[in-house]
Amino acid sequence: MSKNEFKISLSQLILALSDAVDMISPVLNNHHKQVTYIAYNIAKQIKLPSEKMSDLIIASLIHDIGALSLQDRVDVMAFEENNPYYHTINGYILLHDLPNLERAAEIVKYHHVPWQDGGGKSFMGDTVHIESHILYLADRIAVSINRKDNILKQTDKIIKRIKSQSNLKFHPDLVKAFEDISKKDAFWLDIVSFCIDKKLNIIFNKYDQEVNLEELSEITAVFARIIDFRSRFTSVHSSGVTEVAETIARLLKWSEEDCIKMRIAGYLHDIGKLMVPTEILEKPSSLTKEEYNIVREHTYHGYYLLDNIDGLEEINEYASFHHERLDGTGYPFRIKGEDLKEGSRIMAVADVFTAITEDRPYRKGMNEKNALRVLEQMGKNLSLDSDLVQIVKENFDIINRKRINAQKRAAEEYEEFTKKLEKVKKKYTA
Numbered sequence: 381m382s383k384n385e386f387k388i389s390l391s392q393l394i395l396a397l398s399d400a401v402d403m404i405s406p407v408l409n410n411h412h413k414q415v416t417y418i419a420y421n422i423a424k425q426i427k428l429p430s431e432k433m434s435d436l437i438i439a440s441l442i443h444d445i446g447a448l449s450l451q452d453r454v455d456v457m458a459f460e461e462n463n464p465y466y467h468t469i470n471g472y473i474l475l476h477d478l479p480n481l482e483r484a485a486e487i488v489k490y491h492h493v494p495w496q497d498g499g500g501k502s503f504m505g506d507t508v509h510i511e512s513h514i515l516y517l518a519d520r521i522a523v524s525i526n527r528k529d530n531i532l533k534q535t536d537k538i539i540k541r542i543k544s545q546s547n548l549k550f551h552p553d554l555v556k557a558f559e560d561i562s563k564k565d566a567f568w569l570d571i572v573s574f575c576i577d578k579k580l581n582i583i584f585n586k587y588d589q590e591v592n593l594e595e596l597s598e599i600t601a602v603f604a605r606i607i608d609f610r611s612r613f614t615s616v617h618s619s620g621v622t623e624v625a626e627t628i629a630r631l632l633k634w635s636e637e638d639c640i641k642m643r644i645a646g647y648l649h650d651i652g653k654l655m656v657p658t659e660i661l662e663k664p665s666s667l668t669k670e671e672y673n674i675v676r677e678h679t680y681h682g683y684y685l686l687d688n689i690d691g692l693e694e695i696n697e698y699a700s701f702h703h704e705r706l707d708g709t710g711y712p713f714r715i716k717g718e719d720l721k722e723g724s725r726i727m728a729v730a731d732v733f734t735a736i737t738e739d740r741p742y743r744k745g746m747n748e749k750n751a752l753r754v755l756e757q758m759g760k761n762l763s764l765d766s767d768l769v770q771i772v773k774e775n776f777d778i779i780n781r782k783r784i785n786a787q788k789r790a791a792e793e794y795e796e797f798t799k800k801l802e803k804v805k806k807k808y809t810a
């Protein structure tokens with residue numbers, strides 16, 4: 381396949397991220413999808429211009445991405461919100477580097493600004509787009525649903541609650557649009573339907589954009605930051621793994637296109653970690669069996685999240701099989717020997733290499749001698765590919781230097797990110 385032919389769907393890609401952050405708890409299951417469905421229908425009712433629809437859909441799908449811990453996520457599900465700007469501006473900081481999605485990031489930034497009789501047209505001197513108000517209303521409708529109870533039993537109460545906030549929290553025209561669409565039982569049944577994916581796919585197909593290999597690389601670099609920056613403990617991990625995996629692929633003289641695929645796989649390899657609560661990622665003592673089981677699930681879920689993206693099959697195998705072992709003792713699929721592509725074997729080596737050589741807040745990384753001892757042992761007992769271990773041994777300095785530099789850059793970015801967050805926290809929670 382030539383480089384120009386590589387195309388994947390932007391909505392499918394964003395949906396994978398959306399699903400990943402909602403899988404963190406059953407309480408949040410489908411929240412982003414539900415909000416997207418509601419926001420789209422309100423936008424359609426007020427005839428939002430179609431060129432604005434795509435950004436609204438993307439923003440809705442990941443609007444709470446800035447709520448980093450499980451507790452943060454649960455907090456923003458309360459109808460009467462407490463300090464909402466922290467997660468919205470954090471979301472903006474994480475997303476505004478996404479190519480061509482600046483407007484989506486701005487929509488996320490102000491998705492909790494109340495209308496206040498028109499005062500909510502701007503916030504601290506910035507314009508608040510109408511899409512942010514749509515998203516806000518859609519979000520508050522979604523959090524008003526009691527998931528344990530029959531939906532049609534609740535609709536009157538929800539409509540009443542929303543109407544009571546017309547012109548206060550919510551733009552009155554949008555409340556009116558909501559009132560109109562909420563008369564249909566199907567609107568409510570769709571929101572809680574197990575077929576919500578099917579409903580959303582029809583919408584996505586109408587407003588989707590295609591992403592080529594270079595764009596995918598840029599977007600997934602931002603994903604890697606979202607995955608890593610949830611915690612200081614993981615803040616530079618994906619950057620290191622990506623650099624090591626790509627460097628090995630280049631040493632093996634892979635084509636330019638395949639090296640970019642390897643890089644993308646590196647960025648995505650721990651996407652399933654988004655569903656591991658930061659409370660577990662940052663636990664200072666060793667994990668209980670139950671907590672470790674949650675961590676182990678990350679490659680299983682990562683695989684199926686990425687499996688929903690058409691055209692990403694090869695990259696997914698490189699990314700998601702990094703805990704599989706040649707001798708069939710890995711997880712979660714216990715794939716053996718020749719069934720593991722070279723890309724998957726490289727990722728496994730890159731993940732181990734990075735994990736043992738990188739510094740963590742609670743321990744120093746290993747030196748060359750110790751790291752090689754571990755890798756060679758794993759090559760000998762056939763858990764890693766011994767030919768690849770040999771390549772690493774022969775090129776240890778180059779690979780390690782590249783890893784250190786990439787992780788240094790990531791650490792600087794992380795420091796900048798936490799500084800920005802501190803500022804936001806001070807400004808909006810004072």
Ligand SMILES: [Fe+2]
Nearest residue numbers: 443444456519
């Ligand atoms: Fe929110």
Ligand SMILES: [Fe+2]
Nearest residue numbers: 415443444519
């Ligand atoms: Fe939300």
Ligand SMILES: [Fe+2]
Nearest residue numbers: 649650702703
């Ligand atoms: Fe992993």
